[in-house]
Amino acid sequence: MIHVYTQIEQGHRWLQRYRGRPSVFACLLGFTATGLIPGISAAGATPEDRQYTAIADAEFLYKGPQPQPQYPLPPLQAGASPVLISRAVVEALGIPVYLFNAGLPQPPTVPVIDLEGAPAQCLSGGNALPLATVKHLWEQGLIWGQKLAASIPDGYLILGECVVGGTTTALAILTGLGVPAAGKVNSSHPSCNHAQKWAVVEAGLKAFRSRGDEEHPFQDPLHLVAAIGDPMQIAVAGMAIAASRTCGVMLAGGTQMLAVYALMQALGRQYSLSWEPDQVVVGTTRWVAEDPTGDTVGLAETISPVPLLGTGLSFAPSRYPQLRAYEQGYVKEGMGAGGCAIAAHLTQGWHQEQLLQAIEMLIERC
């Protein structure tokens, strides 16, 4: 039920170590105006809608189905929000949830820890975030990673995200770090919009580099994030580095978390930080790992040595068309869905049937 796609031995050791162990789920909400580019993301039908996707997802993760949500989940024709998976798991397993606001354009409607970041500008300008904001988020990430880890000394921390347009900022960070990621990332579309993403990334890196080296040394990962990243990436990188020193860490996501992992490697080298790669895995869904229009496994192998885990969860047998849409390539991942599903297998021994049933029961209550 849990597939190990890369770094097989290391991945199995990690699973062995944390089988039956407790977890906590920290989900970081962020925003980049990159997500407003027409067609860049399917996580919300219009650019206007996509400003509220993270807030609606956070509300649902925290409160579950409500008769009158302040921000309802986006309409479900093209596939339900992946937060259904995350919510079903944390509700059934009683996993503690911490929501973090790393930088949203609107205040969330549920209690969150405010990291006092900021939403990013479109990465194509090469000037996404103030450097001071990036440094602040990085420090906050390190502080909170240590705190969260202290709460589960014998377990693991699941780190999820919601950043609409975040696979494009991921491609930008990977490219800026020298990882050949073009054509390999995923998207919320059934067929990945590689050319559109690449054009945005090219424009951003060009704008960044054309400002010259001295003020903006583009080998410094913090400057790179400030130029073309988003607020979630740097905060999660800090949390994962700090937490890895004392507990397990599952970066719950696909392309975006592979970019965070590459960022952790680069930050570790740049600032000679100690962290424990053996404690860290990336956990995602089958729909991401096996997306024929991207190459997540190839990307993970390039970023090596990162173990990429995937839940075997299938929606093919579901009676709900908004779940079956995942099998046609819609949505795929988000809000730590893949990681939460893996936690259900790992901690509770849940298989396909139990997991699907929990998710379908949640939909029924909507």
Place this chain on the structure above:
Amino acid sequence: MIHVYTQIEQGHRWLQRYRGRPSVFACLLGFTATGLIPGISAAGATPEDRQYTAIADAEFLYKGPQPQPQYPLPPLQAGASPVLISRAVVEALGIPVYLFNAGLPQPPTVPVIDLEGAPAQCLSGGNALPLATVKHLWEQGLIWGQKLAASIPDGYLILGECVVGGTTTALAILTGLGVPAAGKVNSSHPSCNHAQKWAVVEAGLKAFRSRGDEEHPFQDPLHLVAAIGDPMQIAVAGMAIAASRTCGVMLAGGTQMLAVYALMQALGRQYSLSWEPDQVVVGTTRWVAEDPTGDTVGLAETISPVPLLGTGLSFAPSRYPQLRAYEQGYVKEGMGAGGCAIAAHLTQGWHQEQLLQAIEMLIERC
């Protein structure tokens, strides 16, 4: 007759400074087994032929047309070797020529300065050159750059290259340095084989990174060249950095010299080297700069602030089909051809007619 495509003001200042000034031409010969991949390059019809392209070009540059060359130029149906342009210029203008062997599989047939490098293995293995060889070539480049510059205190040094498969090693170095170069480079083909090049680059960077960080820190440009570069790149980077301190430098080539420029930037930062970017331009041909199947100008803008110059030389009015083939996109550049043509405009005031006539007279003698 000389077009400045990027960094317009800086480019014109450079041209103003060196108009009517003397130049010397150093041409570096190198080899990478990447050039043997079927279809990767058109500089030689078969992989077997491409092992001798640099040697044949060097022989022609040094000796001009001979009744019985040891290594004849490749057959000319798909466009004549660009060394015809270089030879026509250095012969007519009496430009001193220095040939350097940075790493060839066979000994050249004409006098060359042996830098005691080595041919590179195919970059797809991520293990192209021994690190000691890269360091040696880098040091030799710095030494020779200073020597050559001392020979023309009031002029400029033209640095050309012949490396079959070199646009693919260029793409690899650019990508590894975090420059979004995919889809932007050129080739000796009329329509650039981007997908083939990218697959090779991905494989090389993946192999390099999978060996882990500590022995092979992939933010160190010397390690990057050792993994996925070729022997010409690092030697030319050293020469250009050292020479820029006391004379003008024209990197004569397209994609390959843009990669060398990016390498110079990275080496300068990594080792806190002093060099004079104001003294350095990249000079190439119209066929490269305006190739609709690549994006050399966009690439130069990304690597900013590098002035990209191009000769306006056209072969459209030529009576030789092997020259007119350039106008259909064959060959384009090599052996410093574009830079030598620019030198003819700059030093001697030559226009299209004189340059074309000199080249055609050389063909007649073949």
